[in-house]
Amino acid sequence: MRPSEREQDARSHGLADGPPGTTRSPSGRMAGPSDVVHLVGSSGARRRITSDVVQRSGYIQGMIDFGVDTDGNISVRVPLDDNLLDPLIDVLGCGAVAPERFEQATLLQLLPALYYLQAPDDMIDSICWTVGQTLAIPDDQWSSSRVEHQWQQHTRTVGLADLPGWVVGDLTCRLARLAFRDTCCWRVRRNRVDWSRRSVWGTLRQDWFSNLPQGTAVYDLILDRNRIETIQGKRIFERLSSLRLLSLCRNRISTIAPGAFEGLPSLSTLVLAGNRISTIEQGTFNGLLSSLQELYLENNSLLVVPDGVFAGMSLLSHLSLSSNQISRLATGTFKGLPALTHLYLRQNRIRAIDDGAFEGLSSLQTLDLHSNCISSRLSTGTFKGLSALTYLNLICNQIAAIDEGAFDGLSSLTKLFLGGNRISSRLTTGTFKGLSALSHLDLGGNLIVTIDEGAFDGLSSLQILTLGNIRISSRLATGTFKGLSALTHLDLGSNGIATIDDAPFGALSSLFELDLQFSLISAIAKGAFQGLSSIGKLVLTGNPICDAWADDQYVASGLPNDVTVVCCLDELWR
Template identity: 25%
Template sequence: MVVQVSCTLVVLLLLVSLLSSLFHCEHSLAFSLKNCTILYSENSNNVSVTCAEHHLTAIPDDIPGNAVSLNLSSNDISNISRMDLGGLSKLEALYVKNNWILQIDDGTFVDLVELKVLDLGENLLTALTKNMFQGLSKLETISLNNNVISFTSPVVFQPLVILHLVDLSNNYLHQISDIDYIVKLPTLQHLIITHNNFTSFQSDDLHVNTSNLLTLSLDSVKKFRITRDIFPHLQSLDLRGWSKDIEWEVSNKTFLRSLTRLHMSETSLSFEVYRAILQTAYSLQEFQMDNIKKWIDDGLIDVACQIPSLRTVDVRNSEIHNITEHMLQSCSNLTELNLSFNNINSMADNALQSMTQLRSLILQNNELSELPVAVQRLTTLEVYDLSINDISELYCPYFWNLTSLTILDLSHNQISYVSECVFQNVNNLKILNLENNKIMSFIDTFKDKLQTLEFLNLRNIDIMNFIQGDFHSLSSLQYLYIDLDECDSVDEGGFEGLDNLQILYLLGDNYFYDHFSGLSNLNTLILNVVESRTHNSSEQRDRPFSNLPKLKKLHIKVHRGYYDISKDVLSGLTSLEYLITEAYFMGSFKQTQVVNAHQYTCAFPVSQRGNKFLDFGFDSCRINAALLCFLFSSNLVMLTLLASFIYHFLRSHVTYAYYLFLAFLYDNKRRKKGIPHSYDAFVSYNVHDKAWVYGELLPELEGQQGWKLCLHHRDFEPGIDDYHYEKQHCWLITLMKPNLKPMNDFSFAIPKKNLHQLNSTNLCQGQGQRSTFLKNI
């Protein structure tokens, strides 16, 4: 009974799912992966798939075969088998970092013939086995950082014939000889082996004549010893986090002749070790030091600047509060100086007087309350970053001598006053960032100035009045970010003069109407509405974008409220390709008309570019092979279950009906051929029943009911075979015990006790009558 109910439920569920798919076929045209998201490329059929942070314990089996990027980071995957990534022959980047991977089977990546980037960082790998990376002949970058790797096969990297970067940081490698085979790779350029258990780095431990390494990151060794010219191409050396008792030996300065960049951080190294390292790097061009407060006062910067080739000094997080007159006096050859994150609150007026070649000065994230006077004399300065300080005003003539300045960042200060002449003579400025200040107006600030400016950021400032003509001279401006949500008044035509503006980001409430004249070349408009309000109707305000004929991208986001949107709100946007709205059209549409829709042409996909939008055929979008496969397989499964159900519970009835059907066919065939029946039935009986047949059966069926029976002893003619008699009757009556099966397809058993149930129906006269006869039996 339980089996019967279960089978019935399965059949019913299948029927329900099948009916649901039929009645909701439009919904089934869409699809989604079980645990991933697909990002499509506009100009390609290839896709990027992200499955990050989904608590997956295994790699999903429905990743599209045309995926070029797969992100499985931050899940609970513990192993990767050979079948998990099968068929992904187009994959170029695979990210599986931050999982629990303990095991990767040999040959797992054999199908990834196009893979270029493999990230297996932050897992639990303990060893790299012989054939783990088999098939990755195009791999360029591999990250194995933050694992527990203590063993690597000497041949594991051999298939990686064009490998450029290897990151093995934060593992448990013990000896430099463990990476000997990596250093030998002819195409390897970048090697990161920080935070391992190396105690020394010596050229004698590496069985290689010449390495092609360009960058090397190394730390926590007690001895650094180079006695052979094995790194002739090494350009960058990262030595952050070294121990204090390090022994530094480079027997010949020419062994590091190509070294141009050195990065060190605060350790317990002595001043003498720093000096020895710097004296070895005679070709150094860039020196970066972090957290070295201990040696600043002793003149470490001055020692570094004595290297004739040095051009860049980067000293961060070293708690330098004051730039003294002598701190940088040897740095006359510098072109870039970065003193960010140092809490600098003062600078001597002559602190930079020797730096006549300086082009970039970064003073980000300090405590300067006013513009440093020392900078006024730097006529060669091109990049000046004063962001995240406490500067309150911009006055004349601070920037007047900075005629080479191209990038000026004053964001995240306390600037409330900007003199109208402050940018006079700054004729080459291209990027100006004033974000997050307290500026209230720009009256004549940009008038007849900054005619080369291309980027202007005025986000999160307190502009109170937006006056026509504020930007009239900025004819070269291409990118403008501005907030108008605090404005008391906004003049019509405030953007006039910005003839070459490409991207406009606006935040506010009142800018929607009459303000876009003069932006004839605008490509992208992003409107961030803090609080929208219903407005009075006018022809211009009903068509706010009518002056933007070249606009291609429009993004409108409303944070609070909603507009009474005009039906012509998008009028004039003849070049629009992308429209993104958030809470803008709420309550505005019951009917929508796309005016001149027949004139619009497709830009994407590339194969349809130039074709009319309304000519695009959507039939291909409705054909869903997955749906057809689902319907076919569902029907097949349902029929299989139904057949199994019938066979198990109703097979006796099916057998009965089957015999009836065969009898019907046999009878119908004989009647069509006009073959008469000599007998109504053939009686098969045991010799012990002969007396009963002749004494009771024959009188009843032949005498009373008019049957004509064929009996073997009475009616068989000599020399005639049994087949002749089979054609002369319709049925075989077998006298036997109950519950025994018939002898053939055209027979039935009659127990003696049921003889009285026989009637005078001629079984050869039709299926219905025969069925009645059998039922009565």
């Protein structure tokens, strides 16, 4: 709660800055040994607090300069019924609240006054813990909202009016911290602390870690699979300044305060996967710009990646944003990441990639865009500047066409996955030009009907080609695979191929495995497999021809004698 809200709420409950009927001493002095200090109730009753109690406890030192009377007495008016003054003084004189000594109704009534009098944290903590343990919440259902509701419900149950909202909010945060400390003790093993699955809940604040033993070096802190909801305030983990790994995976975190990670100069890995983060504010990663190497934000609820939110992370090499709800990659989204080598964006809702979205990613090697909604066509320059890229995954999008030059500049690309898209009609000459380092190309599950001669021109390093489950019909023409002299595996299964003409595979001198299963092959021309000098396995399962394969007429198709032929789920050795 903001100060103005707290003050307004305090006044409405008789807890204004200056207690009713008193004035602040102009001198602002503290009580001395000869001063007489009284607490004054709402009806005027007075109770004297002896100087030794005041000096020993210090519970009202922050407010003692209120109400200096003409006779030199110090009076502090509190908004309490007169009959609660004695219990208040009794509580203020205790080192800790013993549950058997005070009724819960009394403690709850005293809480606003204790806050107002700025009682020490350990006193309010003691009351919070005493009452909080009686809240009727099942072990697996603790959350801030549930606890806040239970505080008010509990207050009504004992016949009291609702507590001020700011009191309930603070009590809830305190109870979360106290429950955390009760559950999670500092057991450091090899500089690692693992507090996974501890039912930790609530708002993570700096004071959670204030009891860290002096001189303890923690390199890895694991808080996975808990119920943490927010990370509030700056420099939350500064007492853990040696941290290298911080994992908060699979919590319920929805918001992170800017500057929360300041004070962690050695942090290299931050795991925030599996939470409920919908926005990332500018400044969220302040303090990590010169140290962070791996950032995991997958399985959240991000709608956008704010422009430049990662800018300045000079060492960041791995960034995972998979399984969010991102719909667009705007120009400059990833600017300022010169060391980024792996970028994961799979299972989002990306429909458009603006020109320059990947600008500046000169070190990027892996780009995963699997299972998005990238539609229409890949245009020229989409991947401009990614000269170090070796792995590009575009499986299960809605790509219908590939413009010539779409892959310009990807001279280092070795693996390209385009399966499960809507690429239709034909692959034209030059589609993959410039990809001289490509070793693996997946085009399976598209709508390709025709492959033009020269479609694979320039792919001199290609070893694996997947064309299964597309719509190639009727026959394979001679020259279809011209220039693929390094190809070792070719998948043409589940197509409409009915006839294999003479030597369509003649250029594939390195081919070891040819998969033609579940097609419509009923005729294989004499010499159809001529030139396959390295062939070791031919799969013809599920074709009309397979029952007749053993007939001598097919031996003349050009297969070497030692090839393994898989036909009708049997392996026949030639």
